Amino acid sequence: MNSTHSGPQAAPRADEAERDGIRGIKLSSVRLPLAVPVSDAKVLTGRQRPMTEVALLFAEITTQNGHEGIGFTYSKRAGGPGQYAHAREVAPELIGEDPSDIGRLWTKLVWAGASVGRSGLATQAVAAFDVALWDLKAKRAGLPLAKLLGAHRDSVRCYNTSGGFLHTPVEDLVSNASASLAGGVGGVKIKVGHPDHKEDLRRLARVREELGDDVPLMADANQQWDRPTARRMGRALEDFGLVWLEEPLDAYDSEGHAALAAALDTPVATGEMLASVAEHWELIRAGGADVIQPDAPRIGGITQFLRLAALAEHRHLQLAPHFAMEIHLHLAAAYPYEPWVEHFDWLEPLFSERLEIRDGRMRVPFRPGLGITLSERAREWTREECRITSRP
Numbered sequence: 001m002n003s004t005h006s007g008p009q010a011a012p013r014a015d016e017a018e019r020d021g022i023r024g025i026k027l028s029s030v031r032l033p034l035a036v037p038v039s040d041a042k043v044l045t046g047r048q049r050p051m052t053e054v055a056l057l058f059a060e061i062t063t064q065n066g067h068e069g070i071g072f073t074y075s076k077r078a079g080g081p082g083q084y085a086h087a088r089e090v091a092p093e094l095i096g097e098d099p100s101d102i103g104r105l106w107t108k109l110v111w112a113g114a115s116v117g118r119s120g121l122a123t124q125a126v127a128a129f130d131v132a133l134w135d136l137k138a139k140r141a142g143l144p145l146a147k148l149l150g151a152h153r154d155s156v157r158c159y160n161t162s163g164g165f166l167h168t169p170v171e172d173l174v175s176n177a178s179a180s181l182a183g184g185v186g187g188v189k190i191k192v193g194h195p196d197h198k199e200d201l202r203r204l205a206r207v208r209e210e211l212g213d214d215v216p217l218m219a220d221a222n223q224q225w226d227r228p229t230a231r232r233m234g235r236a237l238e239d240f241g242l243v244w245l246e247e248p249l250d251a252y253d254s255e256g257h258a259a260l261a262a263a264l265d266t267p268v269a270t271g272e273m274l275a276s277v278a279e280h281w282e283l284i285r286a287g288g289a290d291v292i293q294p295d296a297p298r299i300g301g302i303t304q305f306l307r308l309a310a311l312a313e314h315r316h317l318q319l320a321p322h323f324a325m326e327i328h329l330h331l332a333a334a335y336p337y338e339p340w341v342e343h344f345d346w347l348e349p350l351f352s353e354r355l356e357i358r359d360g361r362m363r364v365p366f367r368p369g370l371g372i373t374l375s376e377r378a379r380e381w382t383r384e385e386c387r388i389t390s391r392p
Ligand SMILES: [Mg+2]
Pocket: 220, 222, 246, 247, 272
């Protein structure tokens, strides 16, 4: 069972697993600075300021038998301190519990904070624990998480997003895209939703012209079009042969997305802003997505993601999880239909490892669990931390 990689732990005997219990939890609130302020359509419509940092909440869980798991959740702009505070409040519920009973522990944590709801910030805080428990379980089994879940593939198609934002001049869009493709990434996403719609078309045309017709290309409007604009732009974009058109409408406009998906040949992708399986189910039932884009930290963790993936599979949807490739690579590898994973290099400085990308695909790391450890820089960017070792 043991390999030569550092870190893997021998699989426990059944009686040892029976005896094990959660001994302690370390919570860290980390502020990751971004190299340049980032703008998508939400900034150009004046709804948000350019993003300068990402707030992360890490949970490091240890057991009485010495097993360890690490998980994280995140927020952009406001929300980081709230996630940390909520996690700190409910964490004592886990002490002494069997780390294998992940579904039961998710329910216990959510009920501990049920008064503030079963979605949004509260369950996003719970996600950090849930991800850590899955990491721990896979490490204890000596398996990459994708293998523990049951993988359909050992690598996943990947496309780059971080090079295609609206603050990026068109010349840099082209050079960023070329650099991504040269680095082995398989496709490129370009942000749209510029107040001048013709500017969107000019930028996309330039990228398409430079990259050629065969490179998979996506466009993402970050919810900033109304229904008539989305219809008009959707038609104008058909000739670009996009893999998908992402978030053309408000995230909660399931009916609008469904009508658009029915009207366009271009597949419609959405779901990243939804905060629970229930919200995703509403979207799926309405027929609002050809490509579903769940975000495990945003919907409460891996346990919830797996429930959603089962629903999406049942409706034969394509899957392209949002952000957090370090988690979603494993989850996408375990989805039956060929998915895409989103290449964002932003979180890389937080971890000691790098994901291997070549031939258009990201390879599932052959390390137990998620295959991540926190870097020294992540420790430097830690604003607050605490250790929980006793029950409530
Ligand atoms: Mg998006």
